Amino acid sequence: MDTNFLTGDLVRLVTPETEQAAACFARWSRDSEYLRFLDTDPARPLVEKWWKEDAEKREPRDNFFPFFIQTIADNKLIGFIGFWFVMWNNADTFVGIGIGEPEYRGKGYGTDAMRIMLRFAFHEINLHRVTLVVFAYNPRAIRSYEKAGFVLEGRERNVIMRDGERHDIYTMGILRSEWEKTQLKAKG
Amino acid sequence: MNHNSLFEGQLVCLAPFDPDKDAETEARWTHNTDYMRQTFFEPLRPLSVAQVKKKYEEAHKKEERNFRFAIRTRADDRLIGFVALEWIEWVHGVARFQFGIAEAADRGQGYGAEAVRLMLNYSFNELNLYRLAASVGSYNTGAIRFLERLGFQQEVRRREAIQRDGQYWDDVLYALLRDEWKPTAG
Amino acid sequence: MLLTGSLTRLVALEADQDAELHARWSRDVEFFHLFNFGPARGATAKQAREWLERDADDPNTFVFTILTQDGGKRIGLTDLSVLPRWQDAYLGIGIGERDYWGKGYGTEAVRLVAQFGFAELNLHRITLSVFEFNTRAIRSYEKVGFVVEGRSRQLIQRAGRRWDSITMGLLRSDWKNHGY
Numbered sequence: 416m417d418t419n420f421l422t423g424d425l426v427r428l429v430t431p432e433t434e435q436a437a438a439c440f441a442r443w444s445r446d447s448e449y450l451r452f453l454d455t456d457p458a459r460p461l462v463e464k465w466w467k468e469d470a471e472k473r474e475p476r477d478n479f480f481p482f483f484i485q486t487i488a489d490n491k492l493i494g495f496i497g498f499w500f501v502m503w504n505n506a507d508t509f510v511g512i513g514i515g516e517p518e519y520r521g522k523g524y525g526t527d528a529m530r531i532m533l534r535f536a537f538h539e540i541n542l543h544r545v546t547l548v549v550f551a552y553n554p555r556a557i558r559s560y561e562k563a564g565f566v567l568e569g570r571e572r573n574v575i576m577r578d579g580e581r582h583d584i585y586t587m588g589i590l591r592s593e594w595e596k597t598q599l600k601a602k603g
Numbered sequence: 604m605n606h607n608s609l610f611e612g613q614l615v616c617l618a619p620f621d622p623d624k625d626a627e628t629e630a631r632w633t634h635n636t637d638y639m640r641q642t643f644f645e646p647l648r649p650l651s652v653a654q655v656k657k658k659y660e661e662a663h664k665k666e667e668r669n670f671r672f673a674i675r676t677r678a679d680d681r682l683i684g685f686v687a688l689e690w691i692e693w694v695h696g697v698a699r700f701q702f703g704i705a706e707a708a709d710r711g712q713g714y715g716a717e718a719v720r721l722m723l724n725y726s727f728n729e730l731n732l733y734r735l736a737a738s739v740g741s742y743n744t745g746a747i748r749f750l751e752r753l754g755f756q757q758e759v760r761r762r763e764a765i766q767r768d769g770q771y772w773d774d775v776l777y778a779l780l781r782d783e784w785k786p787t788a789g
Numbered sequence: 790m791l792l793t794g795s796l797t798r799l800v801a802l803e804a805d806q807d808a809e810l811h812a813r814w815s816r817d818v819e820f821f822h823l824f825n826f827g828p829a830r831g832a833t834a835k836q837a838r839e840w841l842e843r844d845a846d847d848p849n850t851f852v853f854t855i856l857t858q859d860g861g862k863r864i865g866l867t868d869l870s871v872l873p874r875w876q877d878a879y880l881g882i883g884i885g886e887r888d889y890w891g892k893g894y895g896t897e898a899v900r901l902v903a904q905f906g907f908a909e910l911n912l913h914r915i916t917l918s919v920f921e922f923n924t925r926a927i928r929s930y931e932k933v934g935f936v937v938e939g940r941s942r943q944l945i946q947r948a949g950r951r952w953d954s955i956t957m958g959l960l961r962s963d964w965k966n967h968g969y
Contacts, residue, residue: 455694455695457694504645504766505764505765506766543766543771544762546761568760569776571758571759572778573734573780574695574734575695576695586759588761588762
């Protein structure tokens with residue numbers, strides 16, 4: 416049994432207190448590039464107080480697994496990752512990730528976090544597949560997901576209207592059997 | 604500008620759901636296990652009349668992002684199905700689209716085709732949406748043919764995303780852009 | 790069609806009707822002793838209603854009323870409580886109307902719920918517990934394919950003696966081997 420189940424090479428996944436989470440989300444939401452990579456909702460900075468109050472009122476759900484990403488080197492909270500809609504009957508989930516601290520983007524931290532999360536999906540909650548959506552104008556993320564083993568499953572055309580242009584959203588997925596192959600490669 | 608045909612076709616019309624009168628019919632639909640499994644990815648769950656009424660009330664709170672119409676036959680005012688828009692993102696002009704005709708006997712009569720044509724017209728010409736997407740199970744070959752006839756393009760195939768009857772199926776996404784929409788198609 | 794058999798159909802609970810019935814059944818001590826762990830003291834319709842409504846709100850619980858095909862009589866309840874990570878579920882069933890004991894209604898309802906569990910919820914297995922003195926139920930479960938997996942020895946005490954609770958399980962492969 417692996418005791419470092421939520422720990423990778425560069426990061427570990429943690430659950431912070433609500434105050435810490437609220438402070439991080441509020442700070443990161445001042446960065447419009449971060450928001451535009453993350454969500455189709457119009458970019459809008461968060462009010463730390465309202466986010467915290469809403470979070471405290473929320474009932475825990477068994478199909479939601481949120482984590483924060485913390486660096487092993489200096490224990491810094493740099494982003495979040497989570498399953499935001501586990502469909503148990505289909506053994507499938509959507510995964511979402513955001514690196515809030517700009518200096519930590521494009522350096523392998525996100526890929527490391529995603530590897531931990533995939534292991535959690537397949538070895539802890541026994542899913543059959545994991546899905547994600549990523550915007551066409553975020554090629555760095557697309558490369559990271561490909562490294563983690565995700566396969567392109569299609570593109571939704573012209574979904575996002577930003578800066579006067581329409582952009583596609585890609586859907587990527589990884590099946591259990593595909594993930595197991597990546598594990599064999601890693602060991603061998 | 605054509606003012607009189609948003610809700611009325613020749614065979615059917617789009618109507619609001621009556622939270623009191625229609626709950627019993629909808630509760631009966633939820634017990635039609637073939638229909639429920641064909642149309643939805645969530646696990647089948649038969650509902651009571653009271654539970655359906657509760658759903659109507661919850662939907663009422665989310666009306667800004669959701670439109671759900673009853674399909675009623677013009678000949679005898681029967682409630683036979685629904686068309687709906689969900690997850691509307693006004694900023695991008697996009698929405699998810701869903702439809703269903705509950706009883707097999709009411710399919711293949713042109714009711715569904717006309718209801719969906721009315722809904723497409725409503726979405727593009729009244730809500731000014733730019734794009735509609737519909738998610739169907741790969742086992743639902745009838746809906747797939749229907750969407751293709753209407754001009755929807757296949758965009759995404761989430762492999763083995765649905766499990767039923769001991770088998771895996773794909774979740775296939777079809778989409779129609781306003782520029783591609785032909786009002787007389789289907 | 791799922792949830793439909795020759796003797797019975799499984800349908801949604803109607804809060805008022807089924808709370809009344811459940812309260813009445815709970816006052817039948819023999820039924821209660823077969824069905825439940827707690828001391829027999831009868832539930833009010835209001836208590837039964839709260840209990841049933843709580844289950845209705847749980848996305849991992851599926852509760853059904855057992856309806857006869859002939860006459861549409863509400864004769865009992867059955868439910869599946871899913872443990873989603875393990876693709877396992879606990880099955881519960883009680884036929885409250887005594888006239889329908891020992892006639893195949895319960896066995897068919899168990900079969901319908903199990904079929905729902907495997908075909909719709911994609912379970913890997915189904916678990917249940919049954920008191921050792923409930924021989925009629927044990928036979929029913931065995932007919933559907935359940936296998937004894939263990940006993941909690943001397944778990945309950947009633948009428949001055951101790952009784953075991955038996956755990957039975959049905960794997961997807963057991964189900965298939967029974968020809969379903």
